[in-house]
Amino acid sequence: MNVFFPALRDGSSAPALRFGERRLSYRQLGAAAVPLAERLGGRTRVTVWATPTLETSVAVVAALLAGVPAIPVNPKIGASELAHIVADSSPDLVLAEPGAALPEALAALPRLDIRIGAAEQTSAQETDQDLVGSGAAGEPDPSRESDASAPHKVPVLPHEPGEEAPALIVYTSGTTGPPKGVVLPRRALAHTLDALEDAWQWTADDVLVHALPLFHVHGLILGVLGPLRRGGSLHHLGRFTSDGVSRGLSDGGTMFFGVPTMYHRLAVEVGADPALARALGAARLLVSGSAALPLTDHARLTAACGRRVIERYGMSETLMNTSVRADGPPATGSVGVPLPGVYLRLVDETGEVIEGDDGETVGEIQVRGPNLFVEYLNRPDATAEAFDGGWFRTGDMAVRDADGNYRIVGRKATDLIKSGGYKIGAGEIENALLAHPAVTEAAVTGEPDDDLGERIVAWVVLTPDAARPSADELSDHVARQLAPHKRPRTVHFLDSLPRNDMGKILKRQLGR
Ligand code: MCA
Numbered sequence: 097m098n099v100f101f102p103a104l105r106d107g108s109s110a111p112a113l114r115f116g117e118r119r120l121s122y123r124q125l126g127a128a129a130v131p132l133a134e135r136l137g138g139r140t141r142v143t144v145w146a147t148p149t150l151e152t153s154v155a156v157v158a159a160l161l162a163g164v165p166a167i168p169v170n171p172k173i174g175a176s177e178l179a180h181i182v183a184d185s186s187p188d189l190v191l192a193e194p195g196a197a198l199p200e201a202l203a204a205l206p207r208l209d210i211r212i213g214a215a216e217q218t219s220a221q222e223t224d225q226d227l228v229g230s231g232a233a234g235e236p237d238p239s240r241e242s243d244a245s246a247p248h249k250v251p252v253l254p255h256e257p258g259e260e261a262p263a264l265i266v267y268t269s270g271t272t273g274p275p276k277g278v279v280l281p282r283r284a285l286a287h288t289l290d291a292l293e294d295a296w297q298w299t300a301d302d303v304l305v306h307a308l309p310l311f312h313v314h315g316l317i318l319g320v321l322g323p324l325r326r327g328g329s330l331h332h333l334g335r336f337t338s339d340g341v342s343r344g345l346s347d348g349g350t351m352f353f354g355v356p357t358m359y360h361r362l363a364v365e366v367g368a369d370p371a372l373a374r375a376l377g378a379a380r381l382l383v384s385g386s387a388a389l390p391l392t393d394h395a396r397l398t399a400a401c402g403r404r405v406i407e408r409y410g411m412s413e414t415l416m417n418t419s420v421r422a423d424g425p426p427a428t429g430s431v432g433v434p435l436p437g438v439y440l441r442l443v444d445e446t447g448e449v450i451e452g453d454d455g456e457t458v459g460e461i462q463v464r465g466p467n468l469f470v471e472y473l474n475r476p477d478a479t480a481e482a483f484d485g486g487w488f489r490t491g492d493m494a495v496r497d498a499d500g501n502y503r504i505v506g507r508k509a510t511d512l513i514k515s516g517g518y519k520i521g522a523g524e525i526e527n528a529l530l531a532h533p534a535v536t537e538a539a540v541t542g543e544p545d546d547d548l549g550e551r552i553v554a555w556v557v558l559t560p561d562a563a564r565p566s567a568d569e570l571s572d573h574v575a576r577q578l579a580p581h582k583r584p585r586t587v588h589f590l591d592s593l594p595r596n597d598m599g600k601i602l603k604r605q606l607g608r
């Protein structure tokens with residue numbers, strides 16, 4: 097039988113999840129997730145209000161057990177982006193922690209509160225009332241109790257669906273228009289997590305520490321489902337601070353996952369913080385991903401704590417493609433070698449496959465393997481465009497060296513911005529700016545930024561007669577429509593945008 101989380105079946109009192117001081121053992125996780133999975137049976141798709149909490153983790157585990165695709169949503173999402181996701185994915189239920197105030201588009205859906213502790217009790221008596229109301233107060237929260245005295249009870253897991261069944265739909269930005277729903281089958285999740293087990297010698301003894309958001313691949317699939325598939329545990333810090341990382345790693349953590357912005361902040365602070373240096377130095381594995389980690393940050397961290405950070409490379413559509421191996425050469429500055437079962441090739445601009453490995457010839461990375469997504473939801477056109485035969489076109493430009501390591505040197509589309517590890521399409525921000533009544537033209541670029549990697553910069557032309565908005569007002573407008581991390585950090589007001597004879601905006605001339 098196809099079992100996604102073998103350790104849940106054992107129902108042991110080994111630690112599974114910790115968020116702050118709230119913890120669940122595997123037995124407790126099973127006791128919360130299995131009844132919830134039973135309640136989800138028959139649903140088409142569910143949205144998860146993805147706060148960084150035990151509740152989100154329980155909801156996603158339950159959806160996987162039930163075979164119901166889950167759509168994790170950023171709890172800071174703005175109105176128009178949320179409206180798009182709800183209309184595009186048409187979920188029939190929203191899962192949220194009790195008491196969470198949901199925005200209008202989600203409040204209109206049937207709601208099921210994720211009750212840790214009350215779940216077993218309510219599962220047998222589900223009524224429509226349960227689905228819309230907040231239900232009874234429930235039992236004491238076991239996440240605050242010791243598991244030592246609890247009777248050993250193996251939860252009865254539902255029959256899990258086949259490998260190709262969609263497990264998650266994760267929204268990711270393209271260059272234009274609103275984000276697309278990436279449909280990820282169970283097969284892709286299982287493959288990527290098992291390939292990382294091999295590359296990183298990830299075991300049940302590992303305690304992963306991180307502070308990543310739970311509505312993207314990095315924090316949710318690698319960061320929550322990863323430890324649970326291994327039978328190890330996660331210690332989530334709630335939010336990123338260097339102090340939190342220091343304490344988490346000193347308190348039994350063996351691995352840390354972060355985006356380059358987090359490592360940059362650690363690199364800035366580690367020189368003056370011996371406790372942080374000791375904690376990072378004692379970790380078994382420090383892994384960076386979601387964007388490139390600059391060599392200066394690699395060097396500063398290694399000098400201060402004596403450890404190397406390893407990089408891995410992935411995408412929402414492909415999950416993980418390559419990694420520097422824990423048991424291999426350091427390959428600093430590269431994203432390592434293809435993971436087991438994953439095939440990569442470099443293709444030049446004429447469509448020819450680059451055969452050499454001279455470390456200099458640049459081509460687009462294309463990927464094939466069991467780690468790939470199925471399709472963009474409701475977007476057969478975009479799905480077809482994304483593939484070259486069976487190969488997925490990543491849009492990432494790279495070179496390959498004689499040892500088989502890939503080094504990413506840039507991106508094909510300048511209209512894709514990576515800021516703080518989040519992928520953001522220039523087009524979606526331009527559309528949000530143009531929806532402001534005072535804006536008549538807008539262009540958005542990504543400018544280099546030491547902390548964020550790239551900083552979102554907006555160039556706008558105002559409607560002549562409208563009241564002049566401030567830069568902050570336009571930035572807030574984008575934050576409210578899309579999400580705070582998509583807001584422009586700088587806004588330039590221009591009389592006109594540079595355009596070519598065809599009327600196309602010449603972004604490279606902006607600011608010059
Ligand atoms: C600021 N804030 C606002 C506004 N301005 N809220 C509303 N309106 C505004 N105008 C709030 C923000 O919500 C936030 O609140 C706080 O102010 C600071 O925001 P910001 O400056 O944007 O964030 P930060 O503190 O600088 O965050 C840096 C970060 C973050 C922690 C590194 O960027 C982050 O978590 N990045 C992770 C991205 C990620 O997981 N990517 C994976 C996708 P508050 O302080 O309350 O939060 S890529 C992927 O999955 C692929 C597969 C891969 O390879 O991994």
Ligand code: AMP
Pocket residue numbers: 268269313384385386387388389407408409410411412413431490492504507514517518519
């Ligand atoms: P997303 O669509 O949010 O999943 O972002 C995927 C993109 O993140 C990839 O196409 C790469 O451009 C980038 N990325 C992920 N990991 C790395 C890395 N280690 N180095 C450089 N870029 C990365």
